[in-house]
Amino acid sequence: MGWQMNERNLVWNDDLKARLLKMTVKKELGLDDAEAVERLTQLAKLLPGLLPRLPAIKARIVVTMAQDTSKVAQKLMEIKAVFPEADAANVFLQWPIYFLATDAHAMEANVDRLQSILPDVNIQRLVGEHPQVLDVDSFEQAVKEAKHIMPSMNVSHMMRMNPTMIFGFQRGASLIAYDEVPTQ
Template sequence: MNERNLVWNNDLKLRLLKASIAEKAGLPLEEVDERLIEVVSLLPGLLPRLPNIKANTVAQLCADTRALAHRLLQVKSIFPGADAAQIFIQHPVYMLKQDMGIIRAAADRLRDLIPDVDVDKLVEEHPQLLDVDGFELALRHAKETLPSLDVGHMMRYNPSMIFGFQRGAQLIPYDEVPTSTQ
């Protein structure tokens, strides 16, 4: 194969991803394929994103598909009105590693902070809000900046507006919510 004629497309990225996972996990390529099929059946929206996800993240998703299914059910029990797979896809490392008690506590805090908002759907669309401390600071800043702002209305109809009220070190993370230290 001539490198100059190499076409960097999603098929090539996927093949390289599978080879990387097989190497890291010490698994035959066929087993990686089987596990990826299981992962994609659990997280259907993942397939088009696979070529652009870090190999380490996909390897973690493939490591134990039963544990992945169990965690997915736990997320669904915390956010029954949400597409748990969508939450997982947006923040896979956080959803795999974070203690479910912390996620449940974050959901409860969000429900207390914005009682008139469908928190399940909100977290499905913006799982970075699970960083409730950052969200709470942004809410306070929003209320200070615009005292007449109806936060409930804003969170129902334009929830991404809250990100405009973030400050410095308190920015709500967009890539992955850091896990707590235990």
């Protein structure tokens, strides 16, 4: 009697997820085993924090990154140019879909908008720690909601002291997306 695999007996550990991810990259991009491993290795070299985060990143995002690793390298250079104080790989890994879909000019425009909303905040540091604020429309909505609920609140002071607090003021469609590209 042979062993049968079923969902009840399957243990979803990081090793299994990594093997499934390699199979997905291979299948989706039409690569052989060696090419799939090479693409994932290139990504791991470009993005040192990638391996521990792989189990949490959606497979389609990894496939998109593996499709053109030179594009990932280019995006890292753009991030470093716009945010010289930030760890570009870490910033990219916090919201890869946004950075793959956004050019340096759009990032710079969003930085300018953020700086006008929060003139007393180090936007470089804020984005380095919370790149999701680059979804400025959603961020502005959260700031408006915060001011509505707490009219005496100094948003700049709050963002310097506890930047994650603003995310608690998001509502419905204004939730800052982490996986999807914001609509332009």
